[in-house]
Amino acid sequence: MSDNRNDPENTSASDRFSEEKQDLDDIDARLRKARESRDKPSKLSMRIKAPPGNALGLAFRVSVELVSALAVGLAIGWLLDQWLDTRPWLMLVFLLLGGAAGILNVYRMAKGMGYADGYGEKPPEHGAGQDAENGD
Amino acid sequence: MAAEKHSPLAQFEIKQLIPMEFGSVDASFTNSSLMMVLTVIGVSAFLVLGMRKHAHVPGRWQSMVELSYIFIANLVKDTVGSEGRAYFPFIFTIFMFVLFGNLFGMVPYSFTFTSHIVVTFALALFVFIGVTLIALAKHKMHFFTFFMPPGVPLLMAPLLVPIEIISYLSRPISLSVRLFANMLAGHTLLKVFAGFVISLGMAGVFPLAFVVALTGLEFVIAFLQAFVFAILTCLYLNDALHLH
Numbered sequence: 001m002s003d004n005r006n007d008p009e010n011t012s013a014s015d016r017f018s019e020e021k022q023d024l025d026d027i028d029a030r031l032r033k034a035r036e037s038r039d040k041p042s043k044l045s046m047r048i049k050a051p052p053g054n055a056l057g058l059a060f061r062v063s064v065e066l067v068s069a070l071a072v073g074l075a076i077g078w079l080l081d082q083w084l085d086t087r088p089w090l091m092l093v094f095l096l097l098g099g100a101a102g103i104l105n106v107y108r109m110a111k112g113m114g115y116a117d118g119y120g121e122k123p124p125e126h127g128a129g130q131d132a133e134n135g136d
Numbered sequence: 137m138a139a140e141k142h143s144p145l146a147q148f149e150i151k152q153l154i155p156m157e158f159g160s161v162d163a164s165f166t167n168s169s170l171m172m173v174l175t176v177i178g179v180s181a182f183l184v185l186g187m188r189k190h191a192h193v194p195g196r197w198q199s200m201v202e203l204s205y206i207f208i209a210n211l212v213k214d215t216v217g218s219e220g221r222a223y224f225p226f227i228f229t230i231f232m233f234v235l236f237g238n239l240f241g242m243v244p245y246s247f248t249f250t251s252h253i254v255v256t257f258a259l260a261l262f263v264f265i266g267v268t269l270i271a272l273a274k275h276k277m278h279f280f281t282f283f284m285p286p287g288v289p290l291l292m293a294p295l296l297v298p299i300e301i302i303s304y305l306s307r308p309i310s311l312s313v314r315l316f317a318n319m320l321a322g323h324t325l326l327k328v329f330a331g332f333v334i335s336l337g338m339a340g341v342f343p344l345a346f347v348v349a350l351t352g353l354e355f356v357i358a359f360l361q362a363f364v365f366a367i368l369t370c371l372y373l374n375d376a377l378h379l380h
Contacts (some may be wrong), residue, residue, distance in 0.1 A: 038218055061314065068309035073302045094298070101302035105310070 065109060066102040073098015144327035148251055148320070168249045175240055175249075179232045204232070208366060215370040219377050226266075227373075230259065231366040238319060238358030242351070250361075251319040253312060260312035263369050271376035282379050311368050318361050322354045 077094025081087040154165035186201035194202055208228045212220045234250060241248025249255050271279045283300040284293060329350065332343040 038213070060317070064310050064313050064317070065306070068313060069302055069306040072306045072309060076302065076305075094302075097295075097298050098302050101299045101306060104299060104303050105306065 061109065062106050065105040066099075069102035069105050070095070070098040073101060144324050144331065147247070147323060147327060150252075167247045168252065168255070171237065171240060171247045171249045172255075175233060175236045178240065179236050182236075183232075211367060212370055215367065216374045216377065220370065220373060223373055227366055227369055230263070230369060231362055234259070234315065234365050235359060235362035238362055239355070241319065241323070242354060242358060248319050248323055250315055251323055253316045256312040256316040257308065259365075260308040263311070263372065264308040267369075267372045267376045270373070271379070274377060275379055279379065282375070307372065311365065315361050315365055318357055322350075322357055326350055326354065 073094045073096075074091065076098075077091035080090045080094070084090065151167045152164040153167060153170060156163045156165060183201055186197040189195070189198065191198055205228070208231050209224060212224050212227055216223070237250045238248065240246055241250065271282070283297050283304065285296065285300070288296060326347060329343045329347045333340040333347065336343060
């Protein structure tokens with residue numbers, strides 16, 4: 001069989017069929033492998049969880065999170081005041097809310113959600129999020 | 137004139153190269169625009185010329201191109217999952233643009249466009265609006281549950297929803313300020329210490345050594361901030377695609 005392989009004239013139909021099938025199996029296996037590696041996290045993911053940088057970088061990130069949320073709260077309050085003519089009350093309320101949002105941002109950052117300000121990823125086991133919300 | 141030249145902030149000055157005006161909008165071609173054009177050309181040349189051989193065994197240049205591709209491809213895969221592959225070109229483009237902008241800014245006498253809040257904020261706003269539109273298109277009205285954490289009593293909603301909305305709106309600001317402030321602070325520090333070198337005479341070797349060390353650190357920061365920008369874009373995209 002191996003002798004015949006190089007010469008298509010001498011290859012019988014069944015041989016050719018099995019060869020094609022082999023090829024297809026081969027492609028199948030390679031495809032499966034590629035699909036697995038596509039969905040599997042790479043080695044990089046370990047490093048992403050631990051944010052790079054030193055203490056100064058961390059302090060800087062915390063302060064940026066705090067101040068940016070505060071600024072957004074202040075801006076929203078100011079604009080609402082302009083619109084509703086309620087100066088300065090809504091600005092004061094939204095200043096407090098902005099401060100709370102800033103603390104929330106920092107809390108989420110520190111909770112190991114990497115850089116995410118939002119919820120980040122879901123905890124692996126169900127119910128773990130519930131515990132976290134109860135302030136475990 | 138001399139004092140103006142030695143100001144550590146003079147390097148951030150915007151200079152009009154080709155004045156242009158559309159109506160009342162000043163759309164001049166500035167040194168900042170020039171650096172952006174050079175960056176785009178630089179990135180394109182780096183990628184296209186590096187891959188022109190299509191070698192099975194890559195040379196040094198092709199290795200660098202492939203490495204940067206794989207780096208961002210893995211980043212997208214790990215943070216967003218397989219759904220994120222559709223957005224890989226966008227994230228790769230942002231990463232390369234910011235990275236090359238930062239690195240080109242390290243060339244003496246050049247200009248760092250990422251040290252301007254206008255540029256970084258425009259980038260961040262683009263990401264923010266894009267990600268929000270993706271989330272709206274994918275989840276329709278369900279998107280707004282994003283501002284209401286699961287398992288929260290309804291009584292808390294009037295307090296929590298505004299906080300969540302503010303937290304969400306602060307994203308483009310923290311994203312842009314982080315990049316801008318890092319580049320601004322680093323380049324200013326370099327210039328300040330470089331100014332000491334001459335004025336201290338013989339003792340100037342100490343600030344000189346410091347400037348050398350700082351230059352190395354600046355290259356790390358140039359890469360790190362581009363990486364942070366890309367990873368944050370990925371995380372926001374992940375939130376948009378998967379909500380919570």
